Amino acid sequence: DGGITQSPKYLFRKEGQNVTLSCEQNLNHDAMYWYRQDPGQGLRLIYYSQIVNDFQKGDIAEGYSVSREKKESFPLTVTSAQKNPTAFYLCASSIQGATEAFFGQGTRLTVV
Amino acid sequence: GESVGLHLPTLSVQEGDNSIINCAYSNSASDYFIWYKQESGKGPQFIIDIRSNMDKRQGQRVTVLLNKTVKHLSLQIAATQPGDSAVYFCAENQGSARQLTFGSGTQLTVLP
Numbered sequence A: 001d002g003g004i005t006q007s008p009k010y011l012f013r014k015e016g017q018n019v020t021l022s023c024e025q026n027l028n029h030d031a032m033y034w035y036r037q038d039p040g041q042g043l044r045l046i047y048y049s050q051i052v053n054d055f056q057k058g059d060i061a062e063g064y065s066v067s068r069e070k071k072e073s074f075p076l077t078v079t080s081a082q083k084n085p086t087a088f089y090l091c092a093s094s095i096q097g098a099t100e101a102f103f104g105q106g107t108r109l110t111v112v
Numbered sequence B: 001g002e003s004v005g006l007h008l009p010t011l012s013v014q015e016g017d018n019s020i021i022n023c024a025y026s027n028s029a030s031d032y033f034i035w036y037k038q039e040s041g042k043g044p045q046f047i048i049d050i051r052s053n054m055d056k057r058q059g060q061r062v063t064v065l066l067n068k069t070v071k072h073l074s075l076q077i078a079a080t081q082p083g084d085s086a087v088y089f090c091a092e093n094q095g096s097a098r099q100l101t102f103g104s105g106t107q108l109t110v111l112p
Helices: none
Strands: A004-007 A010-013 A019-025 A031-037 A043-051 A054-057 A064-066 A076-078 A087-094 A107-111 B010-014 B019-025 B032-038 B045-051 B056-058 B062-067 B072-077 B086-093 B100-102 B106-111
Touching: A004 A087, A010 A019, A019 A031, A019 A087, A019 A107, A043 A064, A076 A087, B010 B019, B019 B086, B019 B106, B032 B062, B032 B072, B045 B056, B045 B062, B045 B072, B072 B086
Parallel strands: A010 A107, B010 B106
Antiparallel strands: A004 A019, A019 A076, A031 A043, A031 A087, A043 A054, A064 A076, A087 A107, B019 B072, B032 B045, B032 B086, B056 B062, B062 B072, B086 B100, B086 B106
């Protein structure tokens, strides 16, 4: 089945550690996105990529890094510089920028 | 700040009644709008979209209305069912290829 897969579903991180969240899609979409969602709030854009080997900062990129070495994959690293990383992270993809986006099921990251 | 917002953070309706969820946007250049449904702990799912050259679009049990004069978007759900309980987000394309901008969401609760 075509879709977008995030892993793991739950992730725990100790303070000071970097962690990487996986996002893979087999929809042949050019554009991919990472959003952060906090309780009772909307989605805030962290990073986005419209083509392989290119990505742009979103509204809250500080403390995060990404790579786009393959069309299918857009991993997000939450670095120790991110002061409040506990949140629900959503990855999405679309045929092109700013059109219907398909979302993964999310990764819930908790700092312990 | 976000240009897309919702009038009500929560909405409770009786099973079988119609639901109306509202959304305001501020960018008159936005030409594409989407409604998403997000169930607890899951990623958002596409419900329906509408382009700015339309006033109304209907899907299965859902209707989206667009009033460009007052920059208002609404989602109507007919004969609301318990499975409709979720958070509903509107999103807009602000006329660029960057990404969709999401509102903060409305929690819809269907009462038995």
